[in-house]
Amino acid sequence: MGPLQEILARLGTVKNPVLFTSGAFSISDLYLCKDLFQATNPIAIVTGAVMYLLAVGVVLIGLAFYIYAFLRLPSTAQELVFLQEGSAALARHNASQRVGRAKKRRPDG
């Protein structure tokens, strides 16, 4: 397993904090950009719009990541460890079967 894949696999265990953090960030951002929208200064309005889009973007990314992690990644450290150990055990099992088959094919004597 490469480092990127390992990081990705571990991300599943933090999907709840990621969703909570992105949700909390978006709510606070939406609350703050409300005042900027009401300002008369166009720079403040543009900043508010950027913050609004950022908040929406972050919550959407958080949700998409949560759904992906829920469906595809191990959710707990135990699942992650079992996945890694299980794939290693299966690789050994397949190797043993190949060795067994090769021994069988080898002619006697």
Add this chain to the structure above:
Amino acid sequence: MGDPKIIAIVSGKGGVGKTMLAVAMANELARSRRTLLLDLDFFNRGLTGLFASLKPRSTQTEVAAPKFLRTNADTAWSVSEVSTNLFMVYYDDIDDSQSGLLEAADVKALANELSGYVSYLAGEFKCDFVVLDCHGGPDKTSFAACLAATRSVLVSEPDRITLHGTLNFLRTMRREAPSAAVDIRLIFNKVVAAFGPMFLFSFYRQFLQSEFGGRELLAIYPLELYLTKAFEKMPFLTTAYPQSQLAAKTRLVLHELFKDDPKSGCRRKSPSSARSPHSWASTTWGDGQRF
């Protein structure tokens, strides 16, 4: 009466809950069908120990000992009804020469003899189902039981050691009986809350499904500690705790195992009702009793 339906409960490692599942299955089957329970773990004899206290209370019927053990004429094998419709086979300890015979036996020949003996017992007691509780590990009796059984269930736990044992069991069985077609399904038992069912189903499909001939994962049983603690005192847990996951899932498992077998008594519903989320609950067996 036709041939009995034989269910073999095996595992690649001990302590995964085979005996609890075997008793649960036998107890659920016995609600509507005469069922025989046979302890094939000749070395540990956990099932025999579990029902030892019930032996003096019930009437014993002597039966012939299996030929594959080459037992003496004075070795006592008997059967008694430990609960309504549920028959248990009792026998004395096997000796070293008999265990040596089992270890040296040819798996297919042993399977034939076991099949014949189980049919004889089922015929004597008019049993429709026989549940075989095997040894925890890859031994020849377990392989023979799988070959003799109508359906086999391999019990595992989601941890490295048990998974290693499970794969070793499959590998060794394939080596011992390479051409045998065994209908074997996997159950994950004692699953703690840290493991989600979606993860286990996905893990099974990714890594293990091909090892089980493409069959789906049979069931995931959660760890119910209160049942584990109560098991020694009252073996019939599915009667004592009918609302437990053990009881509900065992009914589903039995339905899943025999839904395609018209002789099993598990009536298959029409496709429309089979799609209903509650169709499993309405599955009935022969005499109309809820299964």
